[in-house]
Amino acid sequence: MSNADRISEYIVREFLPDLTPSQLPHDQDLLGDGAIDSLGVLKLIAWVEHHFQLAVGDTDLDPENFRSVAAIDAYVARSQSAPVTGG
Amino acid sequence: MTEADLHGETANAVLRWAAKIPDAPALWWNGAATTYRELADETAAVRARLAERVPPGATVAVLDAKSPRTVATVLACLASGYPALLPSPTLPSGHLAAVTAEAGCRYAYTERTVTALPPGPAGGRAGAVPPGTGFVLTTSGSTGIPKAVPLPHTGVDAFTRWAADAFGIVEGTPVLNYAPLNFDLCLLDVWTTLAHGGQAVLVDPAVAAGAPRLLGLLRTHRIEVVQAVPLFYALVSAAARAEGGGPLESVRHAVFTGDVMPEQTLADLAALAPTARLHNIYGCTETNDSLIHEIDRDRPLPSPPPLGRPLPGVRVRLRDSEGRLLPGPGRGELEVSTPFQSTGYPDPARTAEKFTTDPADGSSGARTRWFRTGDLAETDADGVLRLVGRLDHQVKIRGVAVNTAEVERVMLGHPDVLESGVTTVPDQVEGRRLIAVVRLDPGSAATSLDLKRHCSARLPRGWVPAVLVPVREPLPRTGTGKVDRRALAAMLPAAPRQPAAAVGTGP
Incomplete structure (x- = not known):
C-alpha cells in the first residue's frame, strides 16, 4: 500500500466513513470543501506524525500542506527525505 | 455630541503611550515586537491615506487579515472618527457584500489602499451606523448572513476602563489575544491592553491550531491575562501534558467565554495555571460582557459554571414564556442592559425585535434599554444564575x-x-x-x-x-x-x- 493510499484510507475512515477510499480523489480539496474542519486538521496532523514517525514543526503547520491527499503525501515525502527540524 | 463622544478616548489613550513609552512593545506577532512609536507612525500614515479619500464620519470596512498593521488600521479609523467595520475574514463574498450594504459602508481599506464599494441593492440606509460609533462588529443573523452591530465609542471606553481595572492591565502587562480582530473579545485583549500601555501578544490565525505553539506563546511572553473560548484551554492543556513542562506561573487571570466550559477542561486549566484567577464571562456581541463568575478554587469545580454576577452598571432579568418578568427562582429568557451595548442594528425592524425599552423606569426618568439575548437561563433559590441553552435553534x-x-x-x-x-x-x-x-x-x-x-x-x-x-x-x-x-x-x-x-x- 502506498503512502497516498494509507492517507486516503485514514481520511475516509475518520472523516467520511460512508465513502470507500477509491471515492476520494487525491486532489480533492479537503479543507475548502468542508470534508475536514479545523479540529479535524489537528487530528490529521497527529495521525501523520504518529503514522509516519515525523514531527510536524510550527513552520509546517501551513494548511496548504494538508489540503489534499496528494499534498499530504508530498509533505510526508519531503519530511522523510529531509532532516527533522521540528519545533 | 462632543468631540470625545465622536472619537472616543480609547484611540487617544493608545497614542498617548507612544509619547510616553515610545520604545516599549505594544504588539507581538510571531516573535517580533511592534513598539508604541511604530504603531503610532503606521496609524498616522493610515489616517493620512483615509483623509484623502474618505469623507468625515463615513464607515470604513477593514478587510486585511489579522496583523499588527491591521491593528494600526483599526486604530486609525477610531482616532479619525471613522466607524471601523470588521467583517470576519472567512465570510463568503456574497455575505461580505450584504453586510457592507446593510451598514451603508461605501469604503474599504485593504493592502494600504482605500477602495470605493459599489452601493448595495438596498443602497445603504442613511443613519444605519449612527454618529459616535467606534466599531461595527458583525454577528451571525438567523439566516447565516452576518448582521452589523454598531458599538458606540462611549460603550467601548466604558468597557476598556472596566476591563483594565478588573484584570489589572497596566503599563507593560502581557495579554494574549487568541480571537480574530472582528470578535468582541478583542475589546479586552487588544484594545484594553493598548489603551493601558500593555503588550498585546497576537496569535497568528495561520498557527492558531498549533497547540504547542500556543503554549509556547504563553510561556515565552510570560502572559499574565488570557481570554479565550474553552477549546483553546482544552488544546493548550493537552499540549502541556504531552510536553511535560511545569505549570504556567505567570498567568494571573484566565477568562473563558463564548461556550459552555467542559468540566474536564476547567479542571485541566485549574491545574495548568495554578495561581490564576479563573473567570467565566457571559456576553453577546450586541451588549459586550454582561456577567462574570469567578471560580472558587477552594470548592468543588462547578459544572457548568454559573453565569455569575452582573458587571458594574449591568442589569439582568428573566422573562418567562408568557412574557412576564420573573420575580424569583425560575427559568426564562435572559434580558440584559449594559453600559457597553450597541445602539441597535441597521435594520430598525430587527432592532425593535431584539432591543426593548421599558415604558417607565423609576423616578429618574431614564428609560432602560434591554437586549433580548435569546438565551434561556434559570435562577435557583440562592439567586445563582445558570445558562440552560438557546431559545431558538x-x-x-x-x-x-x-x-x-x-x-x-x-x-x-x-x-x-x-x-x-x-x-x-x-x-x-x-x-x-x-x-x-x-x-x-x-x-x-x-x-x-x-x-x-x-x-x-x-x-x-x-x-x-x-x-x-x-x-x-x-x-x-x-x-x-x-x-x-x-x-x-x-x-x-x-x-x-x-x-x-x-x-x-x-x-
Missing part, C-alpha cells in the same frame, strides 16, 4: 453561533436530500460538535463529501457539520411532526474516538 460551536435550522435548510436544498436533521453532541475536546443526519433519495449516490461540499459553498465556515451521516431510512419525528433532534445522536455510527489528550500531540 442557535447553538454555539467553538464560540461561533450556528443556526441549526439554517443548516438543515441548506442541506434540504441539495436535490438528493429528502430530510435533514442537525444538532450538537457533547465532545470532550470541542465542548459541542455539530452533527447532521440526512435522508437521501433511494436512488442517490451522494456521499458525505458531496454534502459537505454543498454546505461549504453556501454556509459560513464553522457551520458545516463535522459529522455528516447519510441514511436511507426516515428520520425520527416528534409528536408535532418535527425532526426529533434529540434522537439523531443515536443514528451516528459508533466510531471509536481518540481521547482528548491525543489531539494535536500525537496518539
Whole structure:
C-alpha cells in the first residue's frame, strides 16, 4: 500500500466513513470543501506524525500542506527525505 | 455630541503611550515586537491615506487579515472618527457584500489602499451606523448572513476602563489575544491592553491550531491575562501534558467565554495555571460582557459554571414564556442592559425585535434599554444564575453561533436530500460538535463529501457539520411532526474516538 493510499484510507475512515477510499480523489480539496474542519486538521496532523514517525514543526503547520491527499503525501515525502527540524 | 463622544478616548489613550513609552512593545506577532512609536507612525500614515479619500464620519470596512498593521488600521479609523467595520475574514463574498450594504459602508481599506464599494441593492440606509460609533462588529443573523452591530465609542471606553481595572492591565502587562480582530473579545485583549500601555501578544490565525505553539506563546511572553473560548484551554492543556513542562506561573487571570466550559477542561486549566484567577464571562456581541463568575478554587469545580454576577452598571432579568418578568427562582429568557451595548442594528425592524425599552423606569426618568439575548437561563433559590441553552435553534460551536435550522435548510436544498436533521453532541475536546443526519433519495449516490461540499459553498465556515451521516431510512419525528433532534445522536455510527489528550500531540 502506498503512502497516498494509507492517507486516503485514514481520511475516509475518520472523516467520511460512508465513502470507500477509491471515492476520494487525491486532489480533492479537503479543507475548502468542508470534508475536514479545523479540529479535524489537528487530528490529521497527529495521525501523520504518529503514522509516519515525523514531527510536524510550527513552520509546517501551513494548511496548504494538508489540503489534499496528494499534498499530504508530498509533505510526508519531503519530511522523510529531509532532516527533522521540528519545533 | 462632543468631540470625545465622536472619537472616543480609547484611540487617544493608545497614542498617548507612544509619547510616553515610545520604545516599549505594544504588539507581538510571531516573535517580533511592534513598539508604541511604530504603531503610532503606521496609524498616522493610515489616517493620512483615509483623509484623502474618505469623507468625515463615513464607515470604513477593514478587510486585511489579522496583523499588527491591521491593528494600526483599526486604530486609525477610531482616532479619525471613522466607524471601523470588521467583517470576519472567512465570510463568503456574497455575505461580505450584504453586510457592507446593510451598514451603508461605501469604503474599504485593504493592502494600504482605500477602495470605493459599489452601493448595495438596498443602497445603504442613511443613519444605519449612527454618529459616535467606534466599531461595527458583525454577528451571525438567523439566516447565516452576518448582521452589523454598531458599538458606540462611549460603550467601548466604558468597557476598556472596566476591563483594565478588573484584570489589572497596566503599563507593560502581557495579554494574549487568541480571537480574530472582528470578535468582541478583542475589546479586552487588544484594545484594553493598548489603551493601558500593555503588550498585546497576537496569535497568528495561520498557527492558531498549533497547540504547542500556543503554549509556547504563553510561556515565552510570560502572559499574565488570557481570554479565550474553552477549546483553546482544552488544546493548550493537552499540549502541556504531552510536553511535560511545569505549570504556567505567570498567568494571573484566565477568562473563558463564548461556550459552555467542559468540566474536564476547567479542571485541566485549574491545574495548568495554578495561581490564576479563573473567570467565566457571559456576553453577546450586541451588549459586550454582561456577567462574570469567578471560580472558587477552594470548592468543588462547578459544572457548568454559573453565569455569575452582573458587571458594574449591568442589569439582568428573566422573562418567562408568557412574557412576564420573573420575580424569583425560575427559568426564562435572559434580558440584559449594559453600559457597553450597541445602539441597535441597521435594520430598525430587527432592532425593535431584539432591543426593548421599558415604558417607565423609576423616578429618574431614564428609560432602560434591554437586549433580548435569546438565551434561556434559570435562577435557583440562592439567586445563582445558570445558562440552560438557546431559545431558538442557535447553538454555539467553538464560540461561533450556528443556526441549526439554517443548516438543515441548506442541506434540504441539495436535490438528493429528502430530510435533514442537525444538532450538537457533547465532545470532550470541542465542548459541542455539530452533527447532521440526512435522508437521501433511494436512488442517490451522494456521499458525505458531496454534502459537505454543498454546505461549504453556501454556509459560513464553522457551520458545516463535522459529522455528516447519510441514511436511507426516515428520520425520527416528534409528536408535532418535527425532526426529533434529540434522537439523531443515536443514528451516528459508533466510531471509536481518540481521547482528548491525543489531539494535536500525537496518539
